Amino acid sequence: MKRRGPRIMIIVLISVALLAAAILTALPGTTRSRIGDAFGPVFDPVLQFFQKTSDTITGYFGAVSENRKLRAEKTALEEEIARLNLEIMENEDKVKAYAELKDALHLVTSFEKSYITGASVLNRDMGPLFDLFRVRAGRLHGIMVEPGQTLPVVDQDMALIGRVHSTELSSSKVMPLVHEAFAVSARVEGTHRSSFRVRGDLELGEQGLCLADHFAEGTPVAVGDRLVTSGESGVYPEGIIIGTVIEIRRDSQGRTLSCVVQPTAQLVDVSYVFILTEQQDES
Numbered sequence: 001m002k003r004r005g006p007r008i009m010i011i012v013l014i015s016v017a018l019l020a021a022a023i024l025t026a027l028p029g030t031t032r033s034r035i036g037d038a039f040g041p042v043f044d045p046v047l048q049f050f051q052k053t054s055d056t057i058t059g060y061f062g063a064v065s066e067n068r069k070l071r072a073e074k075t076a077l078e079e080e081i082a083r084l085n086l087e088i089m090e091n092e093d094k095v096k097a098y099a100e101l102k103d104a105l106h107l108v109t110s111f112e113k114s115y116i117t118g119a120s121v122l123n124r125d126m127g128p129l130f131d132l133f134r135v136r137a138g139r140l141h142g143i144m145v146e147p148g149q150t151l152p153v154v155d156q157d158m159a160l161i162g163r164v165h166s167t168e169l170s171s172s173k174v175m176p177l178v179h180e181a182f183a184v185s186a187r188v189e190g191t192h193r194s195s196f197r198v199r200g201d202l203e204l205g206e207q208g209l210c211l212a213d214h215f216a217e218g219t220p221v222a223v224g225d226r227l228v229t230s231g232e233s234g235v236y237p238e239g240i241i242i243g244t245v246i247e248i249r250r251d252s253q254g255r256t257l258s259c260v261v262q263p264t265a266q267l268v269d270v271s272y273v274f275i276l277t278e279q280q281d282e283s
Contacts, residue, residue: 114237114276114277114278115142115276115277115278116274116275116276117137117141117142117143117274117275117277118137118272118273118274118275119135119136119137119141119172119272119273119274119275120135120136120271120272121133121134121135121136121270121271121272121273122134122135122136122171131176131179132165132173132174132175132176132179133173133174133176134171134172134173134174135153135171135172135173135174135273135275136170136171137170137171137172137275138167138168138169138170138171138172139167139168139169139170140169140170141170142277143164143167143172143275143277144167145164145165145166145167150163150164150235150236151163151164151275151276151277152235152236152237152240152275152276153174153273153274153275153276154240154265154273154274154276155265155266155270155272155273155274156272156274157241157264157265158239158240158241159240159241159242159243159263159264159265160177160184160229160236160240160241160242160243160263160264160265161174161176161177161265161267161270161273162174162175162176162177162179162182163175163182164275172275174273176200176267177198177200177210177242177243177263177265178200178201178204178205178208178209178210178263178267179200179205180199180200180201180202180205181200182199182200182210183197183198183199183200184197184198184199184229184235184236184242185197185198185229185230185231185232185233185235185236186198186212186227186228186229186230186242187227187228187230188220188221188225188226188227188228189225189226189227189228189241193219193220194215194216194219195230195232196212196213196214196215196216196219197212197213197214198210198211198212198227198242198243198261199211199212199213204260208262208263208267208268209246209260209261209262209263210243210260210261210263211258211259211260211261212227212245212258212259212260212261213257213258213259215256215257215258217255219256221245221248221256221259222245222248223245223246223247223248224244224245225244225245226241226242226243226244226245226264227241227242227243227244227245227261228240228241228242229242237276241264242261242263242264243261243262243263243264243265244261244262244264245259245260245261246260246261246262247259247260248260
């Protein structure tokens with residue numbers, strides 16, 4: 001059990017001091033002055049102590065009030081910072097989309113025989129690189145895949161991303177070039193040599209890579225060569241950038257069997273694509 005003696009003594013002393021102060025205040029001036037002179041050395045330290053105590057208590061409650069105000073201001077500032085960070089993120093997305101659209105203006109002159117439809121990517125991060133992904137453009141936007149028809153999909157730098165696999169009312173599914181069912185006729189950029197095939201490969205697709213094969217005997221190809229669409233099949237316009245050769249696989253006689261290709265398009269970070277549809281001749 002806690003001892004209460006000191007606490008009771010302090011309360012008694014406070015009461016006595018307050019009572020003495022009240023009595024002194026009520027006495028006539030001369031009497032109060034004489035008593036004050038006589039007992040001043042006793043009461044003055046006590047009164048000074050209570051004055052300091054009063055100031056301390058007042059300061060304490062003032063500090064508590066100030067701390068509450070500061071905490072409220074801190075909370076308000078944290079909420080404002082969170083809101084501004086969200087606005088910054090949203091604006092960064094808008095700036096990125098604007099930059100992609102601005103950079104894509106040259107596509108209009110590069111593919112004069114094609115209509116170009118821009119579309120934002122809806123679910124690029126929901127599966128592996130070689131999975132189909134959905135974009136916000138469909139039949140309402142004039143995107144329709146007829147039997148035997150191929151609609152190329154490129155990025156703002158005219159790099160091949162893949163082709164339209166299927167369409168719905170307001171969206172389409174895109175097959176990336178690393179998909180195992182994808183294939184396109186290609187050649188080494190800056191040459192008019194025999195074309196070969198670039199296709200998706202199940203094993204390489206998991207690494208974001210694709211394969212080049214079906215080389216004619218004697219077709220020169222080297223690591224670092226950039227591959228583009230040949231345009232020979234008439235399915236893909238000529239000159240679309242595919243990727244860069246990073247590995248050559250040869251047989252025992254040194255003949256090229258296949259090449260590993262690193263796609264130029266950034267399949268992981270793509271957020272906006274462009275679908276090429278053939279213009280119909282007006283007659």
